[in-house]
Amino acid sequence: MRCEGNPFSRRGFLTAGALGGLGLSLPELLMREAMAEQKSYDFVEAKAKSVIHVYLPGGLAHQESFDPKPYSPLEYRGEMRTIKTNTGEVFAETVPQLAKRADKFSIIRSMTHGEAAHERGTHNMFTGYKPSPALQYPCFGSVVSHEYGPRNNLPPYICIPNVPNEFAGTGYLPSSYGGFALGADPARDGFKVRDLDLAGGVDAERFVRRKQALQMVNSNFVSATAADNVGAMNTFYERAYSLLDTPAAKEAFDIEKEDAKLRDRYGRNQAGQRLLMARRLVEAGTRLVTLTYGGWDMHQNITQGFRSQMPSLDQGLAVLLDDLSDRGLLDETLVMVSSEFGRTPKINTDAGRDHWPKVFSVMLAGGGIKGGMIHGASDSTAAEPELDAVSPADLATTMYRLMGIVADKELMAPGDRPIEIVDGGKLISPLMV
Incomplete structure (x- = not known):
């Protein structure tokens, strides 16, 4: 990691000269490195x-x-x-x-x-x-x-x-x-984002039941394997549910509202x-x-x-x-x-x-x-x-x-x-x- 204005960067700490010159103990080194990382990563002002x-x-x-x-x-x-x-x-x-x-x-x-x-x-x-x-x-x-x-x-x-x-x-x-x-x-004309509406015949109550059943099945798969595609699919489903459950989020895709x-x-x-x-x-x-x-x-x-x-x-x-x-x-x-x-x-x-x-x-x-x-x-x-x-x-x-x-x-x-x-x-x- 390189961080502007930060004398305690990771690469700086890992050089023998820096460590010997500062005379840091291992706990002190790790503490300062953690502080440097937190300062670098957590407190950069976001303009956008x-x-x-x-x-x-x-x-x-x-x-x-x-x-x-x-x-x-x-x-x-x-x-x-x-x-x-x-x-x-x-x-x-x-x-x-x-x-x-x-x-x-x-x-x-x-x-x-x-x-x-x-x-x-x-x-x-x-x-x-x-x-x-x-x-x-x-x-x-x-x-x-x-x-x-x-x-x-x-x-x-x-x-x-x-x-x-x-x-x-x-x-x-x-x-x-x-x-x-x-x-x-x-x-x-007739633009519509795919997969943002419930399938025909599926009302809100049925949607909730399906969601609960799928969550039970998915939990077994996720606990049984660390495969990326299984975890990713579970994440996609969760995010899809959140989107379908949030009218304001769904409305963002409806350009006809403009x-x-x-x-x-x-x-x-x-x-x-x-x-x-x-x-x-x-x-x-x-x-x-x-x-x-x-x-x-x-x-x-x-x-x-x-x-x-x-x-x-x-x-x-x-x-x-x-x-x-x-x-x-x-x-x-x-x-x-x-x-x-x-x-x-x-x-x-x-x-x-x-x-x-x-x-x-x-x-x-x-x-x-x-x-x-x-x-x-x-x-x-x-x-x-x-x-x-x-x-x-x-x-x-x-x-x-x-x-x-x-x-x-x-x-x-x-x-x-x-x-x-x-x-x-x-x-x-x-x-x-």
């Missing part, structure tokens, strides 16, 4: 009560969104024009609504890693770790679920509409910390309704919501692709920021918009851009993040970081700290191996309130 993680699969082009290069040659800057933000910065013309609200969020223009394959880049951006053949790492939502558990009987980690990829899972943590998937798109005019403002489309559902869930008590939108792997016709997909996202994100702010939720809700990597500096022969992990952009808002800032910079052709490079581990460490979780806390992997939640990440302090 919830996170909305908006993930844009495929690799969002930073040049056509938050990091345009208007003075570079045409083959680098592309066809898009730029637009001034309300803070005086410049974005691509694809995000006019967000440009009007640039004072409410910040942009990291210097995200970087070395993985040009979709799967490996996605792993980085969902876990804060490079992929390893030896260990599967848990995603952000599963770690948050592990550290905090449910609130208001809502699942702590929810995916809209489904678990987005294989790296959005529990990794080495027990499977009970997996994400709850809606199973359907809230933009569809004012029709507000739904129109978000946009009656995938981006708008998924973002609105995310706001409903964090307002009701969910700790981390992951949602996906669009396909940004634009190897061809990138201008057309952005003009098709970005307007809905631009509108929905802008209204989400307004809505959270109006409800007094923005200061306690971290909104993070990310992708697995960026796109090549130069337009290819098919009028698109290819995979480029060396530099790309991430948007952060609320939950302890300052508004109206640009952190870091790419070079003149958006090819590499020029200033203040940020790694996935840095981003993850910052997100966890804003939630009150110390990122280098050790969790136990199979074989009783202690593994840090994030290894080696640094706080992006200039962006933090």
